[in-house]
Amino acid sequence: MTVIGGPSLPQERRLITSIPGxxxxxxxxxxxxxxxxxxxxxxxxxxxxxxxxxxxxxxxxxxxxxxxxxxxxxVGNSATGVVSAVTDQVQAFTHTCFMITPYDGYVAVAETLNRITPGDHDKRSVLFNSGAEAVENAVKIARAFTRKQAVVTFDHAYHGRTNLTMAMTAKNMPYKSGFGPLAPEVYRAPLSYPFRDGGLDGVTAARRAIDVIETQVGAANLAALVIEPIQGEGGFIVPADGFLPTLVEWCRANNVVFVADEVQTGFARTGAMFACEHEGVVPDLIVTAKGIAGGLPLSAVTGRAEIMDAPHVGGLGGTYGGNPIACAAALAVVETIEREGxxxxxxxxxxxxxxxxxxxxxxxxxxxxxxxxxxxxxxxxxxxxxxxxxxxxxxxxxxxxxxxxxxxxxxxxxxxxxxxxxxxxxxxxxxxxxxxxxxxxxxxxx
CATH class of the missing domain: 3.90.1150.10 (Aspartate Aminotransferase, domain 1)
Incomplete structure (x- = not known):
């Protein structure tokens, strides 16, 4: 395969000193x-x-x-299209704050995310800086839409290091220990973990999780179910077939927003543009970051227009969210993914x-x-x-x-x-x- 752009670094392993030197x-x-x-x-x-x-x-x-x-x-650390787009944007301007004097790049990224994320329904997007920030805002949006408070995540989950996302993350060390008290109204359900589930199929594993949710939380209290389609920090756990679709079906029937955290799995990483697509899952909200902008800080929440538009004007945003340089990089990343197959x-x-x-x-x-x-x-x-x-x-x-x-x-x-x-x-x-x-x-x- 031809190296995708960037400086002509020799593509070789070369050890001159001990590691580290x-x-x-x-x-x-x-x-x-x-x-x-x-x-x-x-x-x-x-x-x-x-x-x-x-x-x-x-x-x-x-x-x-x-x-x-x-x-x-x-797409690599120095893909030509990304370097060129970033250079051009730096020369034009580095920041104005989209909430003060906006710019086209933010709108173009939102349009691109609305196009490439799963589902052909009417969508809206909002941009942030980090995966944790986007997850936290997905919860805010779900709460505004449903007027409910509780959030369910899963065993082995990782969603970030902010106060709310620490509570949503399963692993204590090094992410949570000593940093409490953590945000309330966050609950945990069992994941489908084929290697450790004793042959439990995906549908049965989902029903096990739903039973925990219904008895310990209650659908009437639940704003959002947040899940990584393939868990990242938790161990790259791929749920058994049927697990995610069964959860989606239950969420649809109970006015619960299904949030796919695709921070680590998004943008072609898993052999689909988004991991949800492997089982035909269309989330209500999808959270993206990491691979979105070729190394520049950018994240997003994309989802159904009626859900995304639930928060009041001014309720979403941030000084650096959708920075113009990161937006230029993101557009170049998507173009590179599509052009290079x-x-x-x-x-x-x-x-x-x-x-x-x-x-x-x-x-x-x-x-x-x-x-x-x-x-x-x-x-x-x-x-x-x-x-x-x-x-x-x-x-x-x-x-x-x-x-x-x-x-x-x-x-x-x-x-x-x-x-x-x-x-x-x-x-x-x-x-x-x-x-x-x-x-x-x-x-x-x-």
Whole structure:
């Protein structure tokens, strides 16, 4: 595959020093002295250039990127169309605040989101800065529309770090511990988790969740059901077929707004433009961020016009929401996805990764499960012969991969999932080499 635009960085893994090298270590020492310790760093290599499928650090090492900045650099870190659009916009103006003196870019992004998100109904969009901010505003919109208060999320969910989205997030450490009290009227239902559900089908799992909702919350009190179609931080959990459609049907019958949090799954990442499309689900509201703007801060809520228009004028907004530079980037990202056929590219990456990971599982019984869609794949690591999570092994595998110049991420409620999010711009040779490094790492880590 041809690298999608950007600087002509050699698309190769190149290790000049140990990882991290001396220059990165020196900068890391400055970071420790200058940056609040609450901001963690998984792999302290300090990047000076990136593009295609590589990250180049301050020591000259070139690492294979299986992280995409947590699913942000979907079209690559320096796609030509995005760089050009951002440059043009910076030269024109950087900010006016859309709520004061608006500009066309915001409107064009809203029109684009209304066009590409699932469903052909009349839609409206509103733009924000981060995924958490957009999730929080989706709840505000749902509450305004239904005039109800309660919100349901799911086991293993991750929705953000603001006060409300911390409450919506399942995992305590590091996201919630010590930061309470948390926002009220947030409840949790059981997710469909095929690897740990004992064969429970999706429809039955949905009915189990609905029973919890009806008995512990009550449909009459419930404004919104918020769910990631494929969970991100929770472990790349793909619900069993039928789970999402059954929940949607129940929401429609009970005046509950169905909110799809596609912050990590959106914009071609899963082999569809949005993960909801794999089961034909049309959400009432869809939340997007991460891959939306090629690395610039932007997020959105898009949904049915009658729901989106429920808040009063002035009830939605923010100083930087829909910044013109981020809007220019977003339009270029969507154009790149459509022009380069990146939905199909994600499916091709899935085919390659699934084949290689399945072969690796056949020789290593510590891999309990392989799951995901498109360029959003994961392996769950367990104690052999059991389903007991092995978080220590996961950390050691990740660290060994990092040392060999492969950037991989961990996730999961128990910290025992390796997740792979290569940019869709990664060339085939790097994808295969990254998988070679991963395989060798498993063989050498005991």
């Amino acid at each position: 001396p220059v990165s270590q020196a900068i890391q020492a400055r970071k420790v002295a200058a940056v609040a310790q609450g901001v963690g760093t998984m792999l302290p290599v300090y990047v000076v250039a990136a593009g295609g499928g590589v990250l180049v650090d301050a020591d000259g090492n070139s690492l294979i990127d299986f992280g995409s900045g947590i699913a942000v650099s979907t 990146l939905v199909d590219r994600a499916r091709a990456i899935e085919e390659t990764m699934l084949k290689r990971l399945t072969a690796l599982q056949a020789e290593d019984n510590r891999i309990g499960d392989i799951r995901g869609r498109g360029a959003m794949m994961a392996v769950e690591l367990v104690v052999p012969g059991t389903t007991d999570p092995d978080a220590d092994l996961t950390k050691r595998i990740a660290a060994a991969a990092h040392a060999q110049g492969l950037v991989v991420l961990t996730c999961g409620t128990h910290g025992n999932v390796l997740r792979f999010l290569p940019p869709l711009s990664i060339p085939d040779n790097l994808l295969h080499e990254g998988l070679d490094v991963l395989s060798q790492t498993f063989r050498e880590t005991r």
